[in-house]
Amino acid sequence: MDGYAVRASDTFGASERAPASLRVTDTVRSGTATRVHTGSELPEGADAVVMIEATKRTGDDLTVFEAVPAGGNVGPVGEDVAEGQQLFEPGHRLRPSDLGLLKAVGLETVEVYARPRVSVVPTGEELVGSDPEPGEIIETNGQTVAQYVERWDGEATYRDVVTDDAEALRAAIERDLDHDIVVTTGGSSVGERDIVPEVVAEMGEVFVHGVALKPGHPVALGAVEGTPVLVLPGYPVACIVNAVQFLRPAIAAAGRGPPVTLPTTEARLARKVPSEPGVRTFARVTLEEGEDGERTATPTRTKGAGVLSSVALADGWVVVREEREGYAEGETVAVETWEGYR
Amino acid sequence: MDGYAVRASDTFGASERAPASLRVTDTVRSGTATRVHTGSELPEGADAVVMIEATKRTGDDLTVFEAVPAGGNVGPVGEDVAEGQQLFEPGHRLRPSDLGLLKAVGLETVEVYARPRVSVVPTGEELVGSDPEPGEIIETNGQTVAQYVERWDGEATYRDVVTDDAEALRAAIERDLDHDIVVTTGGSSVGERDIVPEVVAEMGEVFVHGVALKPGHPVALGAVEGTPVLVLPGYPVACIVNAVQFLRPAIAAAGRGPPVTLPTTEARLARKVPSEPGVRTFARVTLEEGEDGERTATPTRTKGAGVLSSVALADGWVVVREEREGYAEGETVAVETWEGYR
Numbered sequence: 001m002d003g004y005a006v007r008a009s010d011t012f013g014a015s016e017r018a019p020a021s022l023r024v025t026d027t028v029r030s031g032t033a034t035r036v037h038t039g040s041e042l043p044e045g046a047d048a049v050v051m052i053e054a055t056k057r058t059g060d061d062l063t064v065f066e067a068v069p070a071g072g073n074v075g076p077v078g079e080d081v082a083e084g085q086q087l088f089e090p091g092h093r094l095r096p097s098d099l100g101l102l103k104a105v106g107l108e109t110v111e112v113y114a115r116p117r118v119s120v121v122p123t124g125e126e127l128v129g130s131d132p133e134p135g136e137i138i139e140t141n142g143q144t145v146a147q148y149v150e151r152w153d154g155e156a157t158y159r160d161v162v163t164d165d166a167e168a169l170r171a172a173i174e175r176d177l178d179h180d181i182v183v184t185t186g187g188s189s190v191g192e193r194d195i196v197p198e199v200v201a202e203m204g205e206v207f208v209h210g211v212a213l214k215p216g217h218p219v220a221l222g223a224v225e226g227t228p229v230l231v232l233p234g235y236p237v238a239c240i241v242n243a244v245q246f247l248r249p250a251i252a253a254a255g256r257g258p259p260v261t262l263p264t265t266e267a268r269l270a271r272k273v274p275s276e277p278g279v280r281t282f283a284r285v286t287l288e289e290g291e292d293g294e295r296t297a298t299p300t301r302t303k304g305a306g307v308l309s310s311v312a313l314a315d316g317w318v319v320v321r322e323e324r325e326g327y328a329e330g331e332t333v334a335v336e337t338w339e340g341y342r
Numbered sequence: 343m344d345g346y347a348v349r350a351s352d353t354f355g356a357s358e359r360a361p362a363s364l365r366v367t368d369t370v371r372s373g374t375a376t377r378v379h380t381g382s383e384l385p386e387g388a389d390a391v392v393m394i395e396a397t398k399r400t401g402d403d404l405t406v407f408e409a410v411p412a413g414g415n416v417g418p419v420g421e422d423v424a425e426g427q428q429l430f431e432p433g434h435r436l437r438p439s440d441l442g443l444l445k446a447v448g449l450e451t452v453e454v455y456a457r458p459r460v461s462v463v464p465t466g467e468e469l470v471g472s473d474p475e476p477g478e479i480i481e482t483n484g485q486t487v488a489q490y491v492e493r494w495d496g497e498a499t500y501r502d503v504v505t506d507d508a509e510a511l512r513a514a515i516e517r518d519l520d521h522d523i524v525v526t527t528g529g530s531s532v533g534e535r536d537i538v539p540e541v542v543a544e545m546g547e548v549f550v551h552g553v554a555l556k557p558g559h560p561v562a563l564g565a566v567e568g569t570p571v572l573v574l575p576g577y578p579v580a581c582i583v584n585a586v587q588f589l590r591p592a593i594a595a596a597g598r599g600p601p602v603t604l605p606t607t608e609a610r611l612a613r614k615v616p617s618e619p620g621v622r623t624f625a626r627v628t629l630e631e632g633e634d635g636e637r638t639a640t641p642t643r644t645k646g647a648g649v650l651s652s653v654a655l656a657d658g659w660v661v662v663r664e665e666r667e668g669y670a671e672g673e674t675v676a677v678e679t680w681e682g683y684r
Contacts, residue, residue: 005477036477037468043476087655096489097582097680100482101654108472126379130450134385135347135378140442147438240439263605312443313429338439 001073004033004055004062005046008070020064024057033062042074049073081105093153093257116254118154118247119176120146121184123169123196124234127161141185141239145232148243152260154181154251169199177227180254183247186234196231200224212279212322216241228254241282241317244338264334265316267297273327275320284314285335297335343415346375346397346404347388350412362406366399375404384416391415423447435495435599458596460496460589461518462488463526465511465538466576469503483527483581487574490585494602496523496593511541519569522596525589528576538573542566554621554664558583570596583624583659586680606676607658609639615669617662626656627677639677 005028014020022033028045036042036049047070054066081087087101088094094102094112102110122142132138139161149156157179162172169184176182184196197209197220204224211219219242220231230247232239244262252259267287275281285297300314316337320326327333347370356362364375370387378384378391389412396408423429429443430436436444436454444452464484474480481503491498499521504514511526518524526538539548539562546566553561561584562573572589574581586604594601609629617623627639642656658679662668669675 034477037466037479039479040468040474041476095654096486096493097578098654099489100486100578103472103482103485104480124379126382130445132382134383135376137379137381138446140445143445144438144442147441151438236439236442261605263603312437312440 001036001049001051002038003036003052003073004050004064005036005043006033006048006050006064006068007046008048008068008072011048011050011064011067014064014067016065019056020067022062022064024060024062033064047071047074091256091258113256116154116180116251117157117178118149118181118183118251119157119159119179120149121159121172121176121182122161123164123172123184123186124161125163125165129161141232141234141236144236144240145183145185145243145247148240148247149183149251152248152251153255153257164195166195166199166202169196170203173199173203173224173229177225179227181228181230181247181250182224183230183232183243185232185239194218196220197222200229200231204229213238213241213245214276214279214281219246221246237282237284240338262336262338264336265295266332267295267335269318269327269329269331269333270296270298272329273299273318273320273333275324275326277325278322280322281320281326282317283320284317286313287315287335295335297333343378343391343393344380345378345394345415346392346406347378347385348375348390348392348406348410349388350390350410350414353390353392353406353409356406356409358407362409364404364406366402366404375406389413389416433598433600455598458496458522458593459499459520460491460523460525460593461499461501461521462491463501463514463518463524464503465506465514465526465528466503467505467507471503483574483576483578486578486582487525487527487585487589490582490589491525491593494590494593495597495599506537508537508541508544511538512545515541515545515566515571519567521569523570523572523589523592524566525572525574525585527574527581536560538562539564542571542573546571555580555583555587556618556621556623561588563588579624579626582680604678604680606678607637608674609637609677611660611669611671611673611675612638612640614671615641615660615662615675617666617668619667620664622664623662623668624659625662626659628655629657629677637677639675 006022007028007030010022010031011020022031024035025032026034028034028043034043048068049072050064050066050068051073054064056063088098120142122139126135126137127139128136129139142158146156146158159172162168173182197206200206200220200222204222206220206222209218209220215235215238216233219233222229228250230250232242249259273283284300286300288296290296297318316335318327318333318335348364349370349372352364352372353362364373366377367374368376370376370385376385390410391414392406392408392410393415396406398405430440462484464481468477468479469481470478471481484500488498488500501514504510515524539551542548542562542564546564548562548564551560551562557577557580558575561575564571570592572592574584591601615625626642628642630638632638639660658677660669660675660677
């Protein structure tokens with residue numbers, strides 16, 4: 001407690017009407033007291049603390065209006081954290097408040113896992129960095145994924161666009177096998193797009209090619225020489241859906257921690273959300289908050305070539321599990337925002 | 343669509359049995375075709391696109407097995423984003439997917455609000471940076487708050503400890519009035535602690551001193567020469583509770599964006615959570631996930647001097663609003679994790 005460390009016997013019988021008199025010094029012996037604060041160590045020679053409210057100090061003279069028993073206002077050693085106590089489970093992500101605890105118990109350095117290194121390789125002959133000519137498209141999928149890697153506690157290496165050529169793709173993957181994960185992203189065209197999984201299969205193994213997600217043009221999950229390789233589709237929404245589903249937990253696994261969670265919020269559907277049974281559907285929605293604080297989720301247009309705006313202008317998505325056939329208008333649903341925060 | 347840009351009239355009557363023959367070149371005129379991809383601009387001279395699936399290419403010779411009408415497989419200008427369309431509301435926090443959209447519409451740079459600059463000034467005569475002598479305590483509150491500032495999209499300036507002296511405090515606040523926000527954090531002792539609000543009142547104005555939060559030894563909210571000054575309490579849990587409640591939205595307001603949200607999760611209470619009506623109570627809990635995926639929230643010990651571990655070892659808190667009198671054992675409650683993510 002905040003106050004003065006003393007020998008309890010020096011306060012014996014002290015009261016408002018008959019206070020004890022002590023002298024404030026740096027060490028505690030009979031007849032002296034030392035200023036202490038909540039959480040500080042009990043000075044040698046002291047066996048109790050008089051609360052500051054029960055004292056009056058004038059210069060170095062201290063008047064004590066209350067008797068304290070031995071051990072009074074003193075916390076036992078180990079009350080907060082006991083010797084040998086485990087503070088955190090392996091894989092725990094250290095939060096700012098945790099660092100305070102580590103510092104308080106005298107740990108200035110701790111061993112942690114490195115942030116996983118993730119190579120992001122955009123692929124597609126039609127992709128350029130800027131100023132597209134007719135027939136060319138600005139590369140955005142890889143850039144977006146590289147930024148998510150950082151949000152998901154990885155370290156991204158964003159590579160130049162690799163054209164749809166087996167030899168070039170092989171070289172690009174080979175170069176980054178020293179990373180913890182290699183991710184390729186496709187361009188938005190879907191024509192001759194199976195070349196990347198083919199290259200991965202030749203170099204190593206493809207475990208999965210295509211999953212029952214919508215939107216989700218075939219994603220491929222494989223590995224080359226022990227390094228996981230994720231082949232993300234080029235359709236922008238599908239690229240993000242698959243990155244959230246597969247890359248986010250992959251980064252967490254490589255970093256031996258829990259995946260970054262996506263905040264969810266509840267909202268009432270302004271329109272029905274259709275879905276195909278057997279396919280997990282990610283229906284993009286915009287959120288609006290009414291004056292009563294109730295939130296409404298409006299499904300966005302998903303037809304047409306509005307491929308970029310339908311991701312960027314959405315606030316989140318409603319996940320319709322494969323065993324369901326959509327949600328009805330007016331139903332209350334959970335909306336996942338895929339940003340980590342908003 | 344992915345395929346070849348053509349003049350529709352060149353495909354007139356084309357079918358599987360009677361395909362049309364075109365030549366692939368860089369420009370489209372009668373008899374020629376140009377390779378295009380989903381999302382790319384329609385080349386001059388073309389008025390339709392033949393899907394790649396309906397063609398066969400040998401060298402520069404293209405066989406077209408399908409007739410397309412004028413405008414076929416061509417999205418109208420503005421289908422994705424129309425000219426003059428507002429993409430984002432003012433105050434929108436740009437997400438990685440948003441940057442993709444900006445890039446795609448040709449915006450390489452946009453004007454954004456700067457991250458708010460927040461000065462963090464730890465106060466308390468008993469505080470030291472490391473190696474505490476008896477009577478001294480390691481400074482952790484200010485360090486913790488400085489890290490949260492960064493998580494909440496601010497830029498923190500972490501200052502040296504200022505002792506509990508009006509002159510020193512005044513100088514410390516004065517020095518950082520060029521920041522967007524000044525925050526002071528107290529040490530964990532509570533004795534003579536009202537000196538900071540007094541200094542703020544002398545220099546400017548204190549709007550609020552003490553709020554009905556628990557744990558929440560009096561927080562003070564004021565301003566000096568237009569700069570908001572937050573005086574956070576020294577009890578570590580109270581410091582974090584008040585930082586989350588007041589500093590987090592203050593940073594958002596200074597940055598003109600929405601505050602970073604705290605992810606919540608639902609859990610069943612393993613024990614009752616008592617609370618005093620009229621006071622908003624933040625009851626710390628640990629979370630455990632059962633084999634059925636159900637989560638259980640166990641309130642942590644809040645007695646004794648276990649001031650640091652009760653924050654650091656908790657996973658989140660249950661907020662009991664002032665109009666309620668606690669929650670019963672077994673109730674399903676929302677648990678806020680104050681980390682932004684886990």
